[in-house]
Amino acid sequence: TKNIKLAVVAGDGIGIEVVEQGLVALDAALAGTQVSVEPTEFNLGAQRWHTTGETLTDSDLDAIRQHDAILLGAIGDPSVPSGVLERGLLLKLRFSLDHYVNLRPGKLYQGVSSPLANPGDIDFVVVREGTEGPYVGNGGAIRVGTPHEVANEVSVNTAFGVERVVRDAFTRAAARERKHLTLVHKHNVLVHAGHLWRRTVERVNEEFPQVTTDYLHVDAATIFLTTNPSRFDVIVTDNLFGDILTDQAAAITGGIGLAASANINPDRTAPSMFEPVHGSAPDIAGQGKADPTATILSVALMLDHLGYHTESARVEAAVAADLAERGTTPRSTREVGQAITERIGGL
Numbered sequence: 001t002k003n004i005k006l007a008v009v010a011g012d013g014i015g016i017e018v019v020e021q022g023l024v025a026l027d028a029a030l031a032g033t034q035v036s037v038e039p040t041e042f043n044l045g046a047q048r049w050h051t052t053g054e055t056l057t058d059s060d061l062d063a064i065r066q067h068d069a070i071l072l073g074a075i076g077d078p079s080v081p082s083g084v085l086e087r088g089l090l091l092k093l094r095f096s097l098d099h100y101v102n103l104r105p106g107k108l109y110q111g112v113s114s115p116l117a118n119p120g121d122i123d124f125v126v127v128r129e130g131t132e133g134p135y136v137g138n139g140g141a142i143r144v145g146t147p148h149e150v151a152n153e154v155s156v157n158t159a160f161g162v163e164r165v166v167r168d169a170f171t172r173a174a175a176r177e178r179k180h181l182t183l184v185h186k187h188n189v190l191v192h193a194g195h196l197w198r199r200t201v202e203r204v205n206e207e208f209p210q211v212t213t214d215y216l217h218v219d220a221a222t223i224f225l226t227t228n229p230s231r232f233d234v235i236v237t238d239n240l241f242g243d244i245l246t247d248q249a250a251a252i253t254g255g256i257g258l259a260a261s262a263n264i265n266p267d268r269t270a271p272s273m274f275e276p277v278h279g280s281a282p283d284i285a286g287q288g289k290a291d292p293t294a295t296i297l298s299v300a301l302m303l304d305h306l307g308y309h310t311e312s313a314r315v316e317a318a319v320a321a322d323l324a325e326r327g328t329t330p331r332s333t334r335e336v337g338q339a340i341t342e343r344i345g346g347l
């Protein structure tokens with residue numbers, strides 16, 4: 001037997017509730033195999049910060065590195081100043097573990113209603129760069145709080161960083177049926193970074209002649225995500241544009257309760273991290289009514305990344321079947337988790 005050493009960071013709010021169901025689904029998926037999950041819980045998030053003042057220490061990071069993957073629930077609480085846990089914990093994990101591919105599928109499952117009148121067949125994936133852009137913290141402010149304040153957040157885009165994520169996006173596009181890649185940026189205004197991205201896509205495209213490409217400015221991309229989302233297959237974009245577009249992607253495919261994500265280190269020099277796109281939702285925390293579907297779909301992404309493709313497909317199929325028959329009767333977090341787990345079978 002083989003063990004998957006899983007670092008579990010449930011975090012704050014509904015993170016705790018949804019991760020519980022994610023773990024049950026994971027066990028069910030692997031039940032028929034020789035593989036079992038060996039979870040280690042990490043106490044990270046608001047509570048830890050309040051008691052110790054720590055967000056993510058070097059020794060936490062070292063310990064997390066010893067795992068095969070990370071399952072993360074949600075981070076954040078209104079009692080912690082904005083930015084402390086986001087930068088000190090979530091982004092620190094993504095940056096330190098070199099999660100340069102932030103993979104976020106946008107798929108409208110059968111039975112799920114979209115707010116769009118004519119959603120069509122929505123099935124794309126956003127490859128959001130995860131370690132650069134305006135997220136790097138390369139900024140500063142002077143004369144803070146005065147009328148003469150100057151606040152800078154400088155977006156960092158390296159040839160190395162752009163090329164590796166673009167190549168990953170092409171690889172994914174080449175493996176898909178439509179083999180189409182859309183670069184989203186804003187090179188009419190952000191001329192330095194924008195043209196680096198454009199040139200990189202053009203050059204890497206030569207290695208993937210079977211993949212067709214096009215380009216959209218980010219503002220236009222938001223229009224097409226509303227008017228014609230089925231035109232998208234793979235979208236590659238920078239960290240901030242990707243953050244914004246993937247919330248829109250979630251909104252048109254049934255909401256963030258369903259949106260899964262994977263923070264991937266494709267070179268496997270550190271564990272990849274799987275997390276629902278949604279946050280800790282303090283307003284409904286502890287009530288057992290958060291939808292664990294996004295976490296369970298993130299578990300499917302994890303299984304796929306770890307090479308358990310059949311098991312991953314089974315989890316996704318179970319979610320799809322549950323969604324197809326999901327009525328309007330509200331169900332608890334546990335009930336949804338249980339219904340999906342039963343469909344996965346195994347337990």
Ligand code: IPM
Nearest residue numbers: 086087090091243246277279
């Ligand atoms: C997300 C979140 C994070 C991000 C925040 C919480 C730092 O919005 O995962 O999309 O901006 O990446």
Ligand code: MN
Nearest residue numbers: 243244247277
């Ligand atoms: Mn976001």
